[in-house]
Amino acid sequence: MRTDSNSLESYWMPFTANRDFKADPRLVAKSQGVYCWDHKGGRVIDGSSGLFCCPAGHGREEIADAVHQQMVTNDYVAAFGTAHPGQFTLAEMIARQLPEPINHVFFTNSGSESIDTAIKIALAFHRAKGEGQRTRFVSRERAYHGVNMGGTSLSGMVRNRETFHTTLPNVSLIRHTWDPSEPFVRGQADKGAELADDLERVAANFGGGTVAAVFVEPIAGSTGVLVPPMGYLQRLRDICDRHGMLLVFDEVITGFGRTGKGFASESFGVIPDMITMAKALTNGAIPMGAVAVRDEIYETVTGAAGEGAIELFHGYTYSGHPAACAAGIATQEIFEAEALYERAAELSDYFLDGIWSLKDHKAVRDLRGYGMLAGVEVHDDGVPGRRGGRMQKDLFWNGMHVKFTGDVGIVAPPFVSERSHIDEMIGCLSKTLDMHV
Numbered sequence: 265m266r267t268d269s270n271s272l273e274s275y276w277m278p279f280t281a282n283r284d285f286k287a288d289p290r291l292v293a294k295s296q297g298v299y300c301w302d303h304k305g306g307r308v309i310d311g312s313s314g315l316f317c318c319p320a321g322h323g324r325e326e327i328a329d330a331v332h333q334q335m336v337t338n339d340y341v342a343a344f345g346t347a348h349p350g351q352f353t354l355a356e357m358i359a360r361q362l363p364e365p366i367n368h369v370f371f372t373n374s375g376s377e378s379i380d381t382a383i384k385i386a387l388a389f390h391r392a393k394g395e396g397q398r399t400r401f402v403s404r405e406r407a408y409h410g411v412n413m414g415g416t417s418l419s420g421m422v423r424n425r426e427t428f429h430t431t432l433p434n435v436s437l438i439r440h441t442w443d444p445s446e447p448f449v450r451g452q453a454d455k456g457a458e459l460a461d462d463l464e465r466v467a468a469n470f471g472g473g474t475v476a477a478v479f480v481e482p483i484a485g486s487t488g489v490l491v492p493p494m495g496y497l498q499r500l501r502d503i504c505d506r507h508g509m510l511l512v513f514d515e516v517i518t519g520f521g522r523t524g525k526g527f528a529s530e531s532f533g534v535i536p537d538m539i540t541m542a543k544a545l546t547n548g549a550i551p552m553g554a555v556a557v558r559d560e561i562y563e564t565v566t567g568a569a570g571e572g573a574i575e576l577f578h579g580y581t582y583s584g585h586p587a588a589c590a591a592g593i594a595t596q597e598i599f600e601a602e603a604l605y606e607r608a609a610e611l612s613d614y615f616l617d618g619i620w621s622l623k624d625h626k627a628v629r630d631l632r633g634y635g636m637l638a639g640v641e642v643h644d645d646g647v648p649g650r651r652g653g654r655m656q657k658d659l660f661w662n663g664m665h666v667k668f669t670g671d672v673g674i675v676a677p678p679f680v681s682e683r684s685h686i687d688e689m690i691g692c693l694s695k696t697l698d699m700h701v
């Protein structure tokens with residue numbers, strides 16, 4: 265067995281320009297707090313909390329200790345038909361943070377698995393109610409719901425679907441909410457709630473009674489932080505109610521404090537039927553996702569099965585893995601003990617002031633933001649996404665990690681950041697933008 269190779273060839277990197285990366289690699293060798301260190305020893309501030317996963321900062325010993333303890337006490341428990349205490353504890357900790365009547369939590373191992381699970385729960389719910397004809401799903405342009413077949417089918421990003429034709433049938437996309445003619449809107453736009461009426465058009469064209477569920481990210485994150493206009497989410501809720509469609513909030517990015525409250529559902533005052541989550545659930549330390557559902561969904565699906573019968577023929581070998589639960593419990597304890605959601609809410613204005621200080625920069629096309637999440641969109645250089653890709657690299661060597669999608673940098677600092685860290689991030693962004701005029 266080879267163990268001494270320095271080659272980068274064997275590993276096929278996800279969502280990465282492999283050839284380009286391997287010619288000029290950017291390896292992270294260490295991470296602590298809000299910083300990482302590259303393989304040459306350079307310090308890099310983590311402006312995107314990894315991939316929006318690590319609001320409590322890197323290297324949290326409480327999480328590492330909890331996982332270690334769990335591993336030496338009870339390393340794996342069969343996920344089907346048996347259980348361990350951590351699953352119940354964590355499910356309850358999550359449910360306590362969710363709006364009533366969302367009280368039941370199904371564990372997965374990622375955001376993508378959460379989406380596919382939510383799709384299947386929606387189908388199972390309608391079937392249990394005797395409405396098995398509801399097989400259509402609605403999503404939005406510029407949506408990102410992960411990369412499994414369900415999430416790919418709901419994707420509103422052309423590059424994520426054009427190669428993969430074998431996606432789910434019966435998916436309708438409604439428009440996204442970004443208005444390019446109104447740039448630099450901080451927070452929610454006043455106009456645009458009527459875009460939700462696209463959903464009525466789907467109902468008019470296909471029959472409202474054929475739609476199983478509508479999936480939306482309360483703030484579309486991965487495609488560049490598209491904040492919902494005032495009243496938009498409530499309007500979606502009302503239309504869903506009118507037609508018996510389930511409303512699913514994909515809170516894989518917005519969950520666990522990113523909007524200044526536990527969940528965006530609370531920030532925007534709209535209660536969906538299901539909430540998908542992952543990422544910050546374990547502070548990114550161990551892969552884990554979850555789908556939380558209303559009582560009615562859980563009760564209808566479980567109630568429809570015969571006595572002693574399995575109710576939902578779905579689950580993963582690693583659903584609620586002991587290590588993930590230990591990491592999740594320790595993470596939730598940190599969130600509470602350090603009041604990190606409140607801290608995110610307090611820091612948000614300072615952070616967004618910093619982002620908005622870039623407004624007049626020649627390279628900047630638009631700025632969008634809410635809570636501790638902001639999109640910095642640069643003008644393309646003639647080839648969409650090329651400048652963004654170059655900026656991501658330049659930023660890294662200038663000392664900051666930012667996840668870019670196309671020409672939008674998605675800035676999402678850890679909540680444990682101090683104001684000086686925010687200043688450092690804005691300084692790196694400004695310096696790097698200067699290199700791109």
Ligand SMILES: Cc1ncc(COP(=O)(O)O)c(C=O)c1O
Pocket residue numbers: 373374375376377379408409410411481485486514515516517542543
């Ligand atoms: C809103 C949303 N849903 C789903 C996913 C997929 O999550 P994962 O990469 O953990 O599968 C992501 C990932 O960024 C996301 O932002």
